[in-house]
Amino acid sequence: MLSVVVKAGLRTLTLDAPAGGGFVVTETPxxxxxxxxxxNIEGQKVALGPNRRDLVPLYHRWENDYSTRRTDDPSEARPVTEDEAFNQYDEWVKSGTERTIQFTIYEVGSWRPIGVTILRDLDWHSRNAVFGIMIGVGDCRGKGYGTEATRLTLDQAFTVMGLHTVLLDALAFNPAGLRAYQKAGFREIGRWREAALMNGRRWDVVFMDCLASEFKSPVLANVYVPDTAAGAMPEG
Structure with missing residues (x-):
């Protein structure tokens, strides 16, 4: 059995699986x-889910697109082979999530993968991590997707993992990115002056952080709710 719903230019198809479970696919324009x-976490515009091995060719394409990675450290731009991309993914899977958490970003509605976020250098003693994000699909930039994906990743960091602070660094020639980080909850804490070289000009590296005490959960505070107060330890 097939049912079709058309919404906002997208066709959503619901198909019955042989076992009767059914699944949903979406056809874009x-x-x-x-x-x-x-x-794992669904917002209004984007959702975050686990990285997938079948998407490695897509991650690989984004990583090799210099226009996508333009706002990263230019000195790190280099060709990456698909074999290397698969090896990196397999090594990450083997190493587990002790030091790194990664998400694929999906556009809500179309469910196309549009980017990735990461919490790396996890310090479980001090409960800190470093944040990173890449929006790999050009038509998904400037729509608030990056801001919401950042906020959802912080929700994971603070609400689920119990981290205390999350740090990021960004280049000063990316004011749109800096504004997006600020909207998501980060604030500037300092600069490494003229530490990056791009197009013959020196740029500051901007350091920003977000504290758990300054962050309001957009989604997961409504998920991680005790069923009952029974058995709770009294305050004081």
């Missing part, structure tokens, strides 16, 4: 079809 993925 360009004709691309995406099955609804496994997601």
């Amino acid at each position: 360009d004709g691309d079809v995406y099955e609804r993925p496994v997601v």
Whole structure:
């Protein structure tokens, strides 16, 4: 059995699986079809789900697109082979999540993968981490997707993992990115002056952080709610 719903230019197709479970795929106006993925955190515009090995060729394409990575440290731009990308993914899976948490960003509705976020250098003693993000699809920039994906990743960091502070660094020639980080909850804490070279000009590296005490959960505070107060330890 097939049912079709058309919404905001997208066709959502609900198909009955042989076992009766059913699954949902979405067809975009360009004709691309995406099955609804496994997601951990869903916002209004984007959702975050676990990275997938079948998406490594897509991650690989983003990593090799210099226009996508333009706002990263230019000195780190280099060709990356697909074999290397698969090896990196497999090594990350083997190492577990002790030091790194990664998400794929999906556009809500179309469910197409549009980027990635990361919490790296996890310090479980001091409960800190470093944040990073890449929006790999050009038409998804400037729509608030990056801001919401950042906020959802911070929700994971503070509400689920119990971290105390999250740090990031960004280049001063990316004011749109800096504004997005500020909207998500980060604030500037200092600069490494003229530490980056781009197009023959020196730029500051901007350091920003967000504290758990300054962050308001947009999603997960409504998920991690005790069923009952029974058995709770009294305050004081």
